[in-house]
Amino acid sequence: xxxxxxxxxxxxxxxxxxxxxxxxxxxxxxxxxxxxxxxxxxxxxxxxxxxxxxxxxxxxxxxxxxxxxxxxxxxxxxxxxxxxxxxxxxxxxxxxxxxxxxxxxxxxxxxxxxxxxxxxxxxxxxxxxxxxxxxxxxxxxxxxxxxxxxxxxxxxxxxxxxxxxxxxxxxxxxxxxxxxxxxxxxxxxxxxxxxxxxxxxxxxxxxxxxxxxxxxxxxxxxxxxxxxxxxxxxxxxxxxxxxxxxxxxxxxxxxxxxxxxxxxxxxxxxxxxxxxxxxxxxxxxxxxxxxxxxxxxxxxxxxxxxxxxxxxxxxxxxxxxxxxxxxxxxxxxxxxxxxxxxxxxxxxxxxxxxxxxxxxxxxxxxxxxxxxxxxxxxxxxxxxxxxxxxxxxxxxxxxxxxxxxxxxxxxxxxxxxxxxxxxxxxxxxxx
Amino acid sequence: xxxxxxxxxxxxxxxxxxxxxxxxxxxxxxxxxxxxxxxxxxxxxxxxxxxxxxxxxxxxxxxxxxxxxxxxxxxxxxxxxxxxxxxxxxxxxxxxxxxxxxxxxxxxxxxxxxxxxxxxxxxxxxxxxxxxxxxxxxxxxxxxxxxxxxxxxxxxxxxxxxxxxxxxxxxxxxxxxxxxxxxxxxxxxxxxxxxxxxxxxxxxxxxxxxxxxxxxxxxxxxxxxxxxxxxxxxxxxxxxxxxxxxxxxxxxxxxxxxxxxxxxxxxxxxxxxxxxx
Numbered sequence: 001x002x003x004x005x006x007x008x009x010x011x012x013x014x015x016x017x018x019x020x021x022x023x024x025x026x027x028x029x030x031x032x033x034x035x036x037x038x039x040x041x042x043x044x045x046x047x048x049x050x051x052x053x054x055x056x057x058x059x060x061x062x063x064x065x066x067x068x069x070x071x072x073x074x075x076x077x078x079x080x081x082x083x084x085x086x087x088x089x090x091x092x093x094x095x096x097x098x099x100x101x102x103x104x105x106x107x108x109x110x111x112x113x114x115x116x117x118x119x120x121x122x123x124x125x126x127x128x129x130x131x132x133x134x135x136x137x138x139x140x141x142x143x144x145x146x147x148x149x150x151x152x153x154x155x156x157x158x159x160x161x162x163x164x165x166x167x168x169x170x171x172x173x174x175x176x177x178x179x180x181x182x183x184x185x186x187x188x189x190x191x192x193x194x195x196x197x198x199x200x201x202x203x204x205x206x207x208x209x210x211x212x213x214x215x216x217x218x219x220x221x222x223x224x225x226x227x228x229x230x231x232x233x234x235x236x237x238x239x240x241x242x243x244x245x246x247x248x249x250x251x252x253x254x255x256x257x258x259x260x261x262x263x264x265x266x267x268x269x270x271x272x273x274x275x276x277x278x279x280x281x282x283x284x285x286x287x288x289x290x291x292x293x294x295x296x297x298x299x300x301x302x303x304x305x306x307x308x309x310x311x312x313x314x315x316x317x318x319x320x321x322x323x324x325x326x327x328x329x330x331x332x333x334x335x336x337x338x339x340x341x342x343x344x345x346x347x348x349x350x351x352x353x354x355x356x357x358x359x360x361x362x363x364x365x366x367x368x369x370x371x372x373x374x375x376x377x378x379x380x381x382x383x384x385x386x387x388x389x390x391x392x393x394x395x396x397x398x399x400x401x402x403x404x405x406x407x408x409x410x411x412x413x414x415x416x417x418x419x420x421x422x423x424x425x426x427x428x429x430x431x
Numbered sequence: 432x433x434x435x436x437x438x439x440x441x442x443x444x445x446x447x448x449x450x451x452x453x454x455x456x457x458x459x460x461x462x463x464x465x466x467x468x469x470x471x472x473x474x475x476x477x478x479x480x481x482x483x484x485x486x487x488x489x490x491x492x493x494x495x496x497x498x499x500x501x502x503x504x505x506x507x508x509x510x511x512x513x514x515x516x517x518x519x520x521x522x523x524x525x526x527x528x529x530x531x532x533x534x535x536x537x538x539x540x541x542x543x544x545x546x547x548x549x550x551x552x553x554x555x556x557x558x559x560x561x562x563x564x565x566x567x568x569x570x571x572x573x574x575x576x577x578x579x580x581x582x583x584x585x586x587x588x589x590x591x592x593x594x595x596x597x598x599x600x601x602x603x604x605x606x607x608x609x610x611x612x613x614x615x616x617x618x619x620x621x622x623x624x625x626x627x628x629x630x631x632x633x634x635x636x637x638x639x640x641x642x643x644x645x646x647x648x649x650x651x652x653x654x655x656x657x658x659x660x661x662x663x664x665x666x667x668x669x670x671x672x673x674x675x676x677x678x679x680x681x682x683x684x685x686x687x688x689x690x691x692x693x694x695x696x697x698x699x700x701x702x703x704x705x706x707x708x
Contacts, residue, residue: 031653036667044497059653062664067648074560082569082652191668246669251476254671266669272473 027309031059032085033075035068035296038270039136039338040087043317046325046332050316056309065191076101076301083301084310088132090295090370091383091390093124097131102299103307104129107315115320115342117362120295123370123379132297133318136266137340139291139364140199140281140382143253143268143357144260147275148172148179156260158280159290162203162228165260165282169236172259181236183258184229187245188401190383190393195292196262197400198382199281201225202289207376208384208392208421213430215421217396217414224284226410230403242405264294265340265364268357278360280367286375292382293368295340320344327351340365388428395420461688467677475673490678498661500682507657507683509572510647511640514579518587518636519629521580526591527617531603541592544585552645563650570652578650579640587636594628595621631697634690641687658683 034040044060051058061083063071068087075082076096088096096102107113113121116134124132142165144156152171156164169181185196198208206221216222233241236259238252246267252258254272261267262281283290298317300310316322323345327334334350339361345351346362355361370381378384383393396417403413425431467475469486494500529537559578560569568574598621606620622629644659651660662683665676691698 036664036672038667038670038672041672061652061656063648064663064666065668067663070556071649074557078561078564247667247671250671254476255478264669270670 027056027306029057029059030084030306030310030313031061031082032298032313033061033063033068033072033083033087035065035087036062037136037296038336040296042326042329042332042336043135046322046329047317049325050313054312056313058313081301081304084304084306085314086299086301087135087296088299089297090123090293091380091385093132093297093299094126094379094385095387096299097126097129101302102131103302103304103311104131105133105300105311105314107133107311111315111319112344115344117341117343117365119293119365119368119370120341123293124295124297132295132299133314134295134297134341135318136338137293137295137365138264138266139293139340139361139368140196140263141265141268141291141357141360141364142260142262142279142281143271143276144168144279145172145256145258145273145275146277148259149277156277156279159287160279160282162200162232162282162284166228166232166236169232169259173236178257179259180238180252180257181259182232183238183244183249183252183261184233184241185245185249185263186233186237186241186401186404187243187248188394188397189245190390190397192245192397193400193404194393194397195294195382197226197229199290199292200229202376202381203281203283203286205284205286205375207378208389209378209425211377213377213386213425215392215418215425217418217421222414223410226400226403226414228284229400230410233404234406242401264292265357265361268361269335269339269355276356278357280360280364287367288369288373289376289381291364291368293365293370294382323348388424392421392424395424461684464677465681467673468681470674470677472672472674475677476671490675491682493675494678494682498665498679500661500679503656503658503661504682504686506572506575506655507641507659508686510575510579510655510657511637513572513576514583514640515633515637517576517580518583519633522584522587522591522632523617523622523629525588526595527621529588530592530595530598531600541589544588548585556649559646559650569650570654570656572655574650575647575655575657578646579643582643582646583636583639586639587632590632590635591625591629594625594632597628598624627697631694634694634697638687638691 034043040062044058047058050056069092072083072086072088073092076086086102088102093102097104113130117137120134120137121130124130124134142156142160149156149168149172152168154168154171156168165182171181172179173181185193187193201207201222204221204225206216206219206225208215208217210216238244238257244252246263249258249261249263250267250270253261253267254270256273268276268278281290298314300307300314304310318341320342323337323342326332326337327348327350333354334348335354337345337351339345339355339358343362346358352358368381370379370385372378378386380389383389399408399413399417399420402408403410408416468490469488470480470484471487471489474480474484529541563569563574602624603616603620606616611619642659644663647657647659648663651657662676662679665672665679
C-alpha cells in the first residue's frame, strides 16, 4: 500500500470515527485540556456526577502549564478542533476574545454571573464580554510565621512598607538554624520571578510600558524596586534563590525554613506549618498593582463543533453548585474548594471554618486592579495583556536572575533588559 | 616487582569499588523515584519521612483508576514496536546498500542523515502540527509511528552500517556466485550473520521510541497519547504532587528498565561496538 493510500485511509477513518460519535446529534464526549493543579485534578473525580447525570463522557488532557499554552495556542489559532474546552489564563483571555479565537460565554440566569468577583470578571472579559469563566483565582499576599516574628519582636502589617518588610526579614533571618528571613521567587520566567517583581515595581509606581508602549525599564521606579528586591532576597533569602519559584519555596516553607513568603494566595491552602499569619502585599506608596491577579479559566474555542454542550459543562464546573459539590464530597471537603472566583464562596460558614486565609485572600483579590491607569497604560497587573508580553517578560526575567545571582549589577541588568524589551516591541511594530 | 604487585592489587580492588560507586550514583535517582512513589504527596516533601515512612499504594491505584494508565501504556507499546519494525525494515536495506555497494556519495549521505539529528525539534514544531492537522493525522498512531521512525532512522542506519562493515564482503560475493538475489543475500546471509548487531540496534531504537517525549506530547491528544504524555500531565507548577508524579514515572519506565535488564549484554555490545578499534 502506498503512503498516499495509507494517509487517505487514516484520514477517512478519522472522519468515520468522528461522524459515528455524533451521528444522532447528541454529544457523547467532550475533550478538555486542563492545567495540572490540585483543583483541576479534583474536578476529574467530582465531574463523574456530571457524566452520570448527562451521559457526556469527559476526556481530560492534563498538561504542564507551558505545554498547555503551546498546544492550546496552536490548536485555537488554527481552528484545529482538538479540544472542546480549554484552560486559559488571564493573560490570554482578553486577547483571544478580541481576536475571535474563543466564543463569548452565555449562561442561564441561575448561574449568577454577578457573583463572580468583579476583578476576575473584568480580567477575563474584553469590551464588556465574558470570554472565559474562572475556575479558580488568586492574588498575592504575605504569608509569614507569626511565631518567628513574635520571637524576633517584629510585626508585619497590611500594605507594609518595603523597609519594614526588609527589617522583619533581617530580624527573622537565622541561617544557622536553617531559617531564612524571606523566600521569594527568583527563577527566571515571565510567570515566575517576573510575576512577583512586577508587583514590586508597580508598588513603586513603575510600569512595563509608557503610553506609547515603549518599555520603561530604565526608569527610577524600576531601579529602586530591583535594588530593594536584590538586597532583600540576596541578604535574607535562601541560597540559590535564582532557582526558586512557587514549588521550590512551598517545599522550603513547609520544612520551616522561611520566615515569610510573598506569593500567590493559593499557596495558603498548601501550607502545613503552624502559626502562619497573613497580610496584604507591601507597597512603596502605590498600592495599586501591588497585589497580582490571576485566574485559570475555562473557554470554548471558536468554531468548536459542540459549543453548546461545552458551555453547559463550563456553567456546571464554575457554578455555586460545583463549590457545594466539592465541599460536600467525601474525598475532598471545604478545605479543597476552588477559591478566588465567587463572592458567595467566602460567605459559606463551613469554608470560613477551615480556611484561615479566606479573608486575606478575598481582600487581596478585591483590591487587585487589572485595568489600565495613567501610570500603567495596559490591562493586567503582573503582566501586560499583549501578545508580545511572554517574550518580553522572559527576556527581562533572565536579566533579573542575573542581577540576583550577582552575575550583573542591577544597573547593567536593567540596561540590558531595556534594550531587549525595546527590540522586541520595535520589531512587533508598536513604534 | 613490588610496584607491579601493588598496582595489580589496587586495581583488583579499586576498579570494582569505583564501578560500584559509579553504578550506585547512577542508580540512586531511580531508587529515590521508586521510594517516593510509595509515599503520599504530603509525606513526599516532609524531611522526617525521608527514609522511614508508611508505604502506600495510593498513588498506583489512583494512576490506574483515574488516569487510565493502561491506555497510555498500550499506545506506547504499539507505537514503539511498529516504529522499531518500520525503522529496521527501511534501515537494513539502506545500510546493506551503503556497506556492500558504496559509491562516492555514500559517506556524504551518511553524514547528511546524521546532520538531520542536529536540527532543533522546536524549529519544525508548527509546520509539523499544521501538516498533521491538515492531513487529518493529528493524534493518530500512524503519525506517531512515522515520526518516531524518521527520528531514529539516521542512528539505526549508522549503527547497522557499522555492523555490516564488519562482515567480510567475500561472504556476500560468494552468495552472489551461488545465484542468490539481493533480497536472498539480506535474508539468508546478512541477517543471520549480523543478528546480534541487528538485535541490539532494534533494542536501542525501541528504547529511544519509548522515551521520546517532545513529539509524542505535542502531536497527540487522547487516542495516540503515550506514557510520556501521562508523565507530562502530572507536572504541576503550583503544588507538590511528587508522590503521584513518581508513581507515574516509575510505571512508565518500569517496562523499559526490565527489558534493558534482560538484554543488557546486547545493549552494552550495541553501545560499545567499534569503540576500541
